[in-house]
Amino acid sequence: MLGSLIQQTVNALTIGSIYALIALGYTMVYGVLRMINFAHGEMFMLGAYVAFLVLSMLIGTVGGAGAIALTAAFVIAIFLVGVIGVGIERIAYKPLRNSTRLAPMLSSLGVSLSLVTGIQILAGPQPVAFPSFFPAVRYEVMGGTVSSVQIGILIAAFALMFGLHFLVNRSRIGIIVRAVSESRPTAQLLGINVNGAISMVFFVGPLLGAAGGILYASYYGIMTPTMGAVIGLKAFTAAILGGIGSIPGAMLGAFILAFVEVGGTALLPIVTHGVLGTEYRDVLSFAILILVLLIRPAGILGEAVSEESIVYKREF
Amino acid sequence: MSVAETLAAAKPRSGRAISFLFFAIAIALIVATPFLPNYYVRVINSLLIYILLGIGLNIVIGYAGLLDLGFVAFYAVGAYSYALLASPQLDLHWPFLLILLVAACLGAVTGILLGIPVLRLRGDYLAIVTLGFGEIIRIIINNLDWLTGGPKGIARLDKASILGIQVARPIDFFWLLLITVLVVGTLVWRLERSILGKAWAAIREDQDAARGIGINTTNAKLAAFATSATIGSIAGAIFAASQRFVSPESFTLQESVLIVLMIVVGGIGNILGIVAGATILMLLPEVLREFAEWRILFLGLLMIFLIIVRPAGIVPRSFGPDKLIRRLFGK
Numbered sequence: 001m002l003g004s005l006i007q008q009t010v011n012a013l014t015i016g017s018i019y020a021l022i023a024l025g026y027t028m029v030y031g032v033l034r035m036i037n038f039a040h041g042e043m044f045m046l047g048a049y050v051a052f053l054v055l056s057m058l059i060g061t062v063g064g065a066g067a068i069a070l071t072a073a074f075v076i077a078i079f080l081v082g083v084i085g086v087g088i089e090r091i092a093y094k095p096l097r098n099s100t101r102l103a104p105m106l107s108s109l110g111v112s113l114s115l116v117t118g119i120q121i122l123a124g125p126q127p128v129a130f131p132s133f134f135p136a137v138r139y140e141v142m143g144g145t146v147s148s149v150q151i152g153i154l155i156a157a158f159a160l161m162f163g164l165h166f167l168v169n170r171s172r173i174g175i176i177v178r179a180v181s182e183s184r185p186t187a188q189l190l191g192i193n194v195n196g197a198i199s200m201v202f203f204v205g206p207l208l209g210a211a212g213g214i215l216y217a218s219y220y221g222i223m224t225p226t227m228g229a230v231i232g233l234k235a236f237t238a239a240i241l242g243g244i245g246s247i248p249g250a251m252l253g254a255f256i257l258a259f260v261e262v263g264g265t266a267l268l269p270i271v272t273h274g275v276l277g278t279e280y281r282d283v284l285s286f287a288i289l290i291l292v293l294l295i296r297p298a299g300i301l302g303e304a305v306s307e308e309s310i311v312y313k314r315e316f
Numbered sequence: 317m318s319v320a321e322t323l324a325a326a327k328p329r330s331g332r333a334i335s336f337l338f339f340a341i342a343i344a345l346i347v348a349t350p351f352l353p354n355y356y357v358r359v360i361n362s363l364l365i366y367i368l369l370g371i372g373l374n375i376v377i378g379y380a381g382l383l384d385l386g387f388v389a390f391y392a393v394g395a396y397s398y399a400l401l402a403s404p405q406l407d408l409h410w411p412f413l414l415i416l417l418v419a420a421c422l423g424a425v426t427g428i429l430l431g432i433p434v435l436r437l438r439g440d441y442l443a444i445v446t447l448g449f450g451e452i453i454r455i456i457i458n459n460l461d462w463l464t465g466g467p468k469g470i471a472r473l474d475k476a477s478i479l480g481i482q483v484a485r486p487i488d489f490f491w492l493l494l495i496t497v498l499v500v501g502t503l504v505w506r507l508e509r510s511i512l513g514k515a516w517a518a519i520r521e522d523q524d525a526a527r528g529i530g531i532n533t534t535n536a537k538l539a540a541f542a543t544s545a546t547i548g549s550i551a552g553a554i555f556a557a558s559q560r561f562v563s564p565e566s567f568t569l570q571e572s573v574l575i576v577l578m579i580v581v582g583g584i585g586n587i588l589g590i591v592a593g594a595t596i597l598m599l600l601p602e603v604l605r606e607f608a609e610w611r612i613l614f615l616g617l618l619m620i621f622l623i624i625v626r627p628a629g630i631v632p633r634s635f636g637p638d639k640l641i642r643r644l645f646g647k
Contacts, residue, residue, distance in 0.1 A: 095624045107623045109573050114616030121609050283455050286448035293445050
């Protein structure tokens with residue numbers, strides 16, 4: 001019992017840290033642009049594909065790569081996806097900045113569609129085996145099994161989140177980004193480079209999302225062009241749950257969602273005597289999403305949202 | 317793309333000529349359809365179904381200004397109503413018109429059920445909740461194997477017949493769909509110009525002001541959800557009857573997104589725009605069929621392009637059916 005509890009906790013932490021990496025991208029973009037970036041799940045997918053490509057270019061094959069090659073591939077890949085993210089913002093969202101709030105969201109749907117089909121054309125629609133970025137060793141901890149892959153994912157994800165925390169709260173860039181997300185017009189009046197801040201967000205968000213994608217693909221050993229859709233939606237739920245626009249909120253929301261999912265998957269069949277099986281896990285996530293929005297639309301750590309900030313007038 | 321621009325900018329004379337041209341093409345297409353091979357009739361049928369869905373969703377998005385990303389759930393309700401009531405699945409074989417009525421009522425009820433909890437939400441939040449609702453419905457259908465057949469879906473649906481006349485060939489469905497689109501389109505267009513439609517417009521422009529001048533925004537929004545869901549459900553029932561097979565694959569989030577795109581690309585809040593948008597989004601993949609997988613990529617890029625260069629859509633709101641009629645038959 002204790003063993004399986006430990007094992008499930010580690011499972012939830014692993015999935016939660018991946019959700020958190022993606023949720024951060026959603027929440028940061030929403031923070032500065034008040035826009036739901038539907039293409040963000042695709043950054044997650046691109047991360048895995050670009051890492052695969054970089055790795056095969058570095059050492060000619062993807063299997064049996066050494067630690068240095070893997071680390072290099074990881075860093076180069078997330079950096080490249082960050083650059084792609086900035087490029088996408090410039091082309092597809094920036095021209096719409098003074099348009100209706102619906103326009104960039106629809107544009108991001110177009111970006112998402114284009115990226116998924118683009119990868120399908122280039123790499124084929126079938127799933128591709130993904131190399132593990134961590135040595136596979138299993139440890140027995142009080143009767144539960146914990147793999148080194150999970151530990152590696154946790155370390156990598158927490159290192160990135162700590163880096164983001166430092167960037168946002170301690171650096172000059174962070175001050176600029178926070179100022180823009182507080183109030184774009186005021187920041188502009190104070191002479192802050194708003195475009196630079198937005199580009200920064202569209203660099204860091206996809207970068208973290210891509211890292212999540214690589215970790216996820218190496219956890220399950222597989223990648224598909226459509227892997228971003230469901231995970232993107234989950235991470236988005238996490239961002240809402242924690243309070244969209246809030247960075248600690250996104251992390252908290254991601255871990256809560258992961259624990260509810262893992263716990264729900266284990267408990268649903270028992271509680272309902274097999275009427276609702278594990279396949280209803282996603283229903284559980286979306287039900288949480290809807291409940292949160294109805295009861296506390298600002299999320300757990302979000303500031304109390306005034307009607308003003310969530311209302312949009314003359315959208316269409 | 318500049319059709320509407322030309323229409324708007326040109327002198328009434330040439331605008332009238334272009335209106336006539338498009339009207340003539342539409343009539344010619346309708347007259348020619350019975351002589352086309354079955355494959356093309358099916359393409360036109362699916363175009364008509366999408367126009368019907370677009371007209372339905374447009375009530376919520378274009379008229380009342382509420383972004384609904386879970387519209388496909390109502391489409392699924394209609395399709396599964398037909399599939400369950402006219403197939404060996406539950407061994408029920410109800411007549412088509414009765415099922416259509418049941419589907420319409422079920423659609424309205426589902427619409428109100430979704431509408432009640434989300435009444436307080438606006439903007440982005442509404443979009444997300446409706447998106448979650450659509451996914452929940454799809455997952456439930458996907459997993460309720462004993463009732464819906466799960467991912468395999470329900471096959472061998474009954475052939476539809478209306479008052480003893482069998483509706484089975486693609487061309488039969490073409491006439492059925494054409495009549496439905498014309499009737500529903502006219503009704504919705506009249507509805508937009510009714511007092512309810514004006515209440516929707518007021519909510520869209522400024523909800524607080526609308527409430528201030530005494531509009532019951534709750535009822536008006538619920539009416540929008542119910543009407544839109546009813547149309548979606550009717551489209552679903554006809555879709556199921558024409559395919560004689562339903563599966564959860566037809567009711568994904570992508571489908572909802574596609575319908576929203578149709579409205580946005582064509583012209584939000586305008587029935588003529590929906591016809592234009594649906595035609596482009598449905599026929600383009602057919603025209604580009606030789607390029608197989610590239611066409612979806614092209615569609616995605618086209619969408620970004622159109623949203624940037626023509627945010628009001630191909631046919632703007634101001635050029636509605638009444639204007640077209642005036643151009644065609646007015647003095």
